[in-house]
Amino acid sequence: MGLFTMTKRALANVIGKPATLMYPVKPAKQFERSRGMLEITIEDCIYCGLCSRHCPADAIVVSKDDRTWQVDRLRCIICAQCVDVCPKTCLRLVPEYKKSVAEPPFVDFFQGPPAPPKPEKKAKEE
Amino acid sequence: MKDQNTTMRGIAVSDLVKETGAFKAKGCRLVQIGCTGIGDAYEINYTFDKDYVFETVRITVHDGDVIPSIAEHYWASFIYENEIHDLYGLTVEGMSIDFGGHLFHTAIENPFKNPPEVTKVEKETPAPGPEEGDA
């Protein structure tokens, strides 16, 4: 009886498909809801800084004067708390993961477009 | 969704061992001992449970007070009492196993009693890389 079970299992293992994915060749399983990485549509950002204040990992730095938004990819825990609080819904999580890198910068830096002409002082250009 | 049956009452430090004995006689299980800092004093909660009725007794102590251990009734209390000693720097007398402050290896001694001074370091703005402004 035991031998029969064993033979069946052995045959199934020989003939059947592998349980693993051939990862680099076949993409990893990702779903519509998967939290892969954080992205921003910088044009819509109003630099209110809510995302940086609510970030549990202190990964986001926003500068209103310089009109910049930056995220430290190594600190970010992809919890989507910033996505929830963003008043302009310009932050979003996409299912794809950030490609791995071998050296700095690990901080993704986004420079917003200059402020609309009239109000405030002129945006800094570098 | 049922509400959980939890009760809480405060007792004097001197009554602690007697009260614990009463819980033991009732056939309660020791659920936890937890300490909370409230300004200049500390609240220590002892939770016991029987048939999912969670009863908590609370003592309030100050720095330098000696807390009696409840190890004579509950041998397993050593783990919680050592934690209180290591994190809050309170003295517990008569523990069943005394680690002498070596249960928790912490970088700062009694971190919950003397929290370290936190100075906020301004984050460095990284030099914008070549792909700057890739909006």
Place this chain on the structure above:
Amino acid sequence: MGRQIVVPFGPQHPVLPEPIHLDLVLEDEVVVEAVPSIGYIHRGLEKLVEKREYTDYIRIAERICGICSFTHSVNYAESVEKVMGLEVPARAHYIRTILMEYSRMHSHMLWLGLTADAMGFENLFMNSWRIREAILDDMEMATGGRVIQGLCTVGGIRKDVPDEMLGQMSDHLKEITPQMEELCKIFSHDTSVRHRMRGLGVLTKEEMWELGGVGPTARGSNLPLDARCTGYSAYDELGFKPVVEKEGDCLARCIVRARELMAAADLVHAAVKKMPDGPVDVGKIKGGPDGEAFFFTEQPRGEVLHYVKGNGSKYLVRHRVRTPTFANIPPLVKMLAGVDLADVPVVVLTIDPCIGCMER
């Protein structure tokens, strides 16, 4: 009477995924006494509650443990809701329950695999982790995270899981149930497993009660101690009975976990069948928690307690977590006395130590 020597066990040891140190006092080959010491990965997460808003802190509470993450977030949310008197909609409770049972299945399967690995039964290890993968995929589909679900929030859940998706999950679960049953049978009947674990580290029901053991560790000693009996979330409506085993040895603790797989699957099916309609959160929450509350839930590893205390501001004053592993250390110390040195790894593993959550 032999000479006594002290052998250090850990913090780095092949069976331990996380660091705990035990000083084993040996007489010949037999352990006389074990002295635990912890604190290698104390992260101070409880202290962090003073620096984060209570709604953001749930993301940190979830990361107390990497395996039972969802239960931690539910427990934190429930305790804050208890302080604030929020009435969470029924659908949110049901979805939380389903995901808690899913994380129980995945945690138990992970543990069964690790135990098989510690015994040197590599095939069984791969087998149980292969089944676990199907559970993880379903969780990622429903919530977006494989192990850190991030779905629970104070006042409900963040994103509804539609009925079709729940049906799909339930179907997948039905597909893998025969495999789980086979796994359960191997753990309870296989000769090599029985030889390795039968009669090891025995604690009776009375000793376990005395020592305050919780979870499958206690249930393996015929102690029907399960926080799910208090009927939090949707458990009071799903008809639930704790799984217990009589022997109180390592094998009994192992079989309890294997049988809980099936019990968890049944709970998921029952919850999907009874799933109510309606909203999944209470909407915008005003103000901060003022007061204090204890809340108990049943993690895969045992009963966990969260204590929160607030003063009406957005920052909580104190958050305390008593995790099951912490409560299971005294039973472990008692279990180890009298076993052979070669059996220590298996005994340590049967309490399912999760040091990361123990030290917060």
